[in-house]
Amino acid sequence: MPRKTFLLISLIALFFSLTACQSEKAKDIPAEKKGVEYYQQKKYRKALPLLKKSADSGNAAALYYLGLMHRQGNGVEKSAGKACQYFLKAAEGGYKEAYLAAGLCYRKGNGFSRDDREAFRWAKKAADETGESGMKDENRRELAVLLGDSYFAGDGTVQDFPKAARWYEKAAELGDTRAQGALAFLYCSGKGVLIDREKAKYWADKAVSRKDDMGEYTLGRLSLLDEPPDMKKAVYWYRKASDQRNPWAQQALGEMYEEGKGVKRDLAKARYYYGLAAKSGMEEMKKALAGFEERHTPKKPA
Template structure:
């Protein structure tokens, strides 16, 4: 059953809705497996072998055969070659076409990547509503990157009504799977008290997880918490350490967000 994009208006109903959503999707997240594993059709298997050895032209040939035969995984991998210009001329429209074929069969990875193309307007007309629908379909299957993407649309109010509570819900589901940008975003929501009750200890927890994996924005925010003793003991040495790590990883004050936060 699909999860609605919008929460009920009453607070009680909204809490029940959010709890049901989390339980439902968390179960699917635990069950989410790599569907490229197991028995594979020969064309797809050979394509994956060629891709692994960077023989991209041969990979494209094998994927093309399997994709035309309707294999959703081959369609997904062929789309990736077109998106990256590997073994074929780069063609984002062709990438979107094959992602669409795969996504229509319910393949979460393709749904997520096609959602990203719609959000960015690459190979297709920019359409945040379509992006949200695709992210949701993949997110409900437990796909962490799609959960982050959907959460970010709720955070920004693109394609869906702005809802920091739902943003936090989807970020949490992705963060629990180790998704670094989601861990940072969730930490920031706790730090700011947006969509969740302000909780500096929770902010420090999620920011630390992202910071330890190299997210420069999380490193800077964690340094700020240490600087002011928010959620952690005040510790100027720790603050300076995290500020330095942030700069070493490319942090620029008031600069554009790094590409890593695209998901």
């Protein structure tokens, strides 16, 4: 067969192959739309086969809705792992509503290992490409908390307190208790924002109404800034926060017992609270414990 004829036949075959693929995908668009329609009508048994058919051809929207069904247990067995696998495929397929879902999966480690870098990447992508205006309040809150936590702790990105404060403020205004407590701490400590005791107390009061440990810790710190310092109130709030395993409150109690401020000096209790704080794994808490032990370990005679 002449070479030109062979090339011509190959090109024609490729054309028809691509046309067939496009035609097959086009058939899946109505299936996806009808499947989503059934999903929204809560007719999950009818939605499932249509979404599966569409998802099998790589339809990202269908993959996302299958993820929702598995996450909620609607028409299928509830499975966070399967839900996350669908969400990630949908996100990789460019479905913007799946970006945040994929980020949350990586943060929680559902279906695959926790990966803070990937969690941040997908959350940032959701913020940049989807935008908060295109999200429901619940999703806006989850996005703000994830990004706030990432910037606050430096998980998956460079630690950045000003950015953490901005995202926590968004989440706090949407009613997230943890964000309210974290924001109170930032306003009290001046990390990322100017120190503002009124705002710190405002957000701490909101947070402690739902028993948030960071809000309790912040009220303890604020009590020490009163004129004169209210040591009794500080100890009260630090103990409440410590009972919820707040390492900053535990370290603060360790210092108070070591120095005899607000409580009777008790080195055994000081060591106990320093030890609790160090169990958090935070380097600053480990250093505080090491410093305490160095200060109170009898030195051997030379």
